[in-house]
Amino acid sequence: MKIIAFQQNGAAGVGLVSSDLQHIQPFDMPQAQRELGALPIIEMLARGEPLPALLAPVAMAAVKVTAPLPKARRNIFCVGKNYFAHAREFAGSGFDSSAKAGEDIPDCPIYFTKVPESVVGPTDTIEMPAASSAIDYEAELTVIIGRGGKGIKAADAMAHVWGYTIINDVTARDWQSRHKQWHLGKSFDTFCPMGPWLVSADECDGTKTRVRCYVNGELRQDASTTDLIFDIPTLIETLSAGITLYPGDVIATGTPVGVGIGFKPPKYLKSGDLVRVEIDGIGSLNNPVK
Numbered sequence: 192m193k194i195i196a197f198q199q200n201g202a203a204g205v206g207l208v209s210s211d212l213q214h215i216q217p218f219d220m221p222q223a224q225r226e227l228g229a230l231p232i233i234e235m236l237a238r239g240e241p242l243p244a245l246l247a248p249v250a251m252a253a254v255k256v257t258a259p260l261p262k263a264r265r266n267i268f269c270v271g272k273n274y275f276a277h278a279r280e281f282a283g284s285g286f287d288s289s290a291k292a293g294e295d296i297p298d299c300p301i302y303f304t305k306v307p308e309s310v311v312g313p314t315d316t317i318e319m320p321a322a323s324s325a326i327d328y329e330a331e332l333t334v335i336i337g338r339g340g341k342g343i344k345a346a347d348a349m350a351h352v353w354g355y356t357i358i359n360d361v362t363a364r365d366w367q368s369r370h371k372q373w374h375l376g377k378s379f380d381t382f383c384p385m386g387p388w389l390v391s392a393d394e395c396d397g398t399k400t401r402v403r404c405y406v407n408g409e410l411r412q413d414a415s416t417t418d419l420i421f422d423i424p425t426l427i428e429t430l431s432a433g434i435t436l437y438p439g440d441v442i443a444t445g446t447p448v449g450v451g452i453g454f455k456p457p458k459y460l461k462s463g464d465l466v467r468v469e470i471d472g473i474g475s476l477n478n479p480v481k
């Protein structure tokens with residue numbers, strides 16, 4: 192199942208994507224629910240309720256696709272330095288204020304969050320802020336929680352995963368380094384492109400999924416989630432040990448090697464760039480930078 196959120200004639204809609212990706216079957220839902228994107232559907236499924244009736248199909252080409260969770264229920268949970276090759280790349284970049292020399296592979300998952308207002312859609316513009324000149328991309332497989340819970344053990348964690356989406360964890364590297372934490376430089380407006388839809392876990396195997404990022408057609412990141420330092424069950428066990436998880440919670444699992452600061456000199460994003468993030472089994476984000 193793929194759940195998509197969209198705008199058509201100025202009104203929000205939520206629906207199921209057809210298998211050929213050409214059509215959407217909208218759910219018959221009140222406007223206040225439709226404006227929350229896929230969140231009410233994930234909550235209904237978690238409660239074991241039947242889904243709303245489906246309306247007549249509309250052509251994908253006739254709508255503007257928005258983020259599947261345009262108003263996430265709370266901050267986006269994110270994991271830093273969670274691919275072996277990227278952890279070494281980040282340690283060598285000079286921008287990592289989180290570790291001393293020789294501590295490039297973390298012992299425990301490093302969590303931070305992005306504010307929900309940073310979320311934009313899969314083709315929306317990433318706005319270059321006046322406050323930074325070191326903007327970078329991070330392609331990330333992202334987990335959507337279905338059934339919530341606290342104290343979830345790794346062995347049980349996958350039963351709490353509804354499915355997946357893609358996030359580009361856009362980052363102001365100078366803010367990340369200078370302020371000794373990651374929240375500020377990763378929460379700027381438009382710094383969380385998400386989408387193009389949510390894919391249920393039966394359609395995407397997050398344990399061996401290929402993650403790629405292109406900037407202006409140049410392949411920058413190309414890795415498999417088999418290189419994750421902490422797998423998805425471990426991430427959920429860690430996060431839920433003290434924080435109750437709810438349906439629709441979002442966990443971005445970290446980015447692989449190939450970010451802009453991994454190059455010498457760094458390859459920062461600039462106005463006019465097009466960033467494409469692709470994940471097998473999900474789809475792609477295509478965001479211009481301006």
Ligand code: MG
Nearest residue numbers: 329360445446
């Ligand atoms: Mg990241």
